Amino acid sequence: MVRISKTSKLGTLSWSLTAFHDCPGKRTADGKIAAACQGCYARGGNYRFPNVKAPREENRRDWRRDEWVADMVAILDGETHFRWFDSGDMYDPRLAAKILEVCRQTPRTRHWIPTRMHRFSKFAAVLAALAALPNVSVRFSSDSVTGQFGPEHGSVIVPSARAVPSGAKLCRVYTRDGTCGSCRACYDKSIRVIAYPQHGRAMARVVREQTAT
Numbered sequence: 001m002v003r004i005s006k007t008s009k010l011g012t013l014s015w016s017l018t019a020f021h022d023c024p025g026k027r028t029a030d031g032k033i034a035a036a037c038q039g040c041y042a043r044g045g046n047y048r049f050p051n052v053k054a055p056r057e058e059n060r061r062d063w064r065r066d067e068w069v070a071d072m073v074a075i076l077d078g079e080t081h082f083r084w085f086d087s088g089d090m091y092d093p094r095l096a097a098k099i100l101e102v103c104r105q106t107p108r109t110r111h112w113i114p115t116r117m118h119r120f121s122k123f124a125a126v127l128a129a130l131a132a133l134p135n136v137s138v139r140f141s142s143d144s145v146t147g148q149f150g151p152e153h154g155s156v157i158v159p160s161a162r163a164v165p166s167g168a169k170l171c172r173v174y175t176r177d178g179t180c181g182s183c184r185a186c187y188d189k190s191i192r193v194i195a196y197p198q199h200g201r202a203m204a205r206v207v208r209e210q211t212a213t
Contacts, residue, residue, distance in 0.1 A: 002062060002071050003055030005086065009173060010180045012081045015072070017058045017088025024091050024212045025116025025141075034116075034143035035210055036157050037161050039203030042087035056087060063095050072102045076109045082188055084113045091117070096126040103136050110187045111136045118152060137187050145198060145207050155186075159207050168195040 007014050019042035021024060026037040046052050064070060076082055090096040096117070103111050113130060117123040131138045139154030146160045147165040151155040156168060166169045169191050173180055185191050198207050 001057050001058070002068065002075060005055065007083060007086050008084060009178060010081075011078060012083055012133070013075070014083040014086045015059065016056050016084075016086050017060055017131055018053060019047060019087040020089035022056075022060060022091045023116065025089055025119045028143060033190060035145045036141060036143050037208055039145070039200065040207040041199070041200050044200065044202055047087060051180050055127060055161050063098060069098050069105070073105045076102070076106045079106075080107050080109050081088055081112070082106075083186075085115070086110065088100070088124070089117060091121050092127060096123055096130075100130050100133075101119050103130060103133055108137050109135060112151070112187045113138045114141055114155060114186075115139070116141050134189075139186065139194065145203065147195065149193055153193060155196065157198050157203070157207075158195045159198055159211060161197045164194075164195045168193040171196045174199070 001017070005016055006012070015132070019040055020037070021038065026033055028034050041047070082100065084090075090113075093158050099113070108146060113136065115127070115138065118127060127138060130136050134169060137154075140148040140152050142153040142156040145157040145159070145161055146169075147156055147158040149165065149168070158164055161170060161174060169185060171185070171194055172183065174197055186194055
């Protein structure tokens, strides 16, 4: 059974997995946990509660069903926007291929897919196919929490709203009591990079550590 959540910030539906456990891209080439993952919001707050963890753990098993794509397409009927992975990532190429098929079959739904799976060459073809779809915004996440990003990245964490790097668009969720309101910049393929101001105690600690070195 597909377990769908609703993100309070966006107000849109989302399909997610467990944070960290289902995030193989959390490690950099030297095996260390990426700075942006060290303060992951999905490892604290409400995400710690069993009733929040349970559907994400169930999704890890459920996507393997033959009927999963058809079920997802039915759920998205009439949905204008959909977010993949408010926690977790497309850790398996077979899952990524199924997500691609869901996106292909729901052309009237705009999909936003944040991911770190660009680290792995085995995902290159399916990520390119997803990015080529007009209704899909694939955003490769930078590891930085201080605003550094490369040409491949579509999002980056910044220490504050005053530290937005050139070429990035500031996420202004902090000006709207933590909600996106009518903003759908993350779904907009014409916007190259979104800069998210850090939030939460865990991320604030990571930022302090990174800026102190």
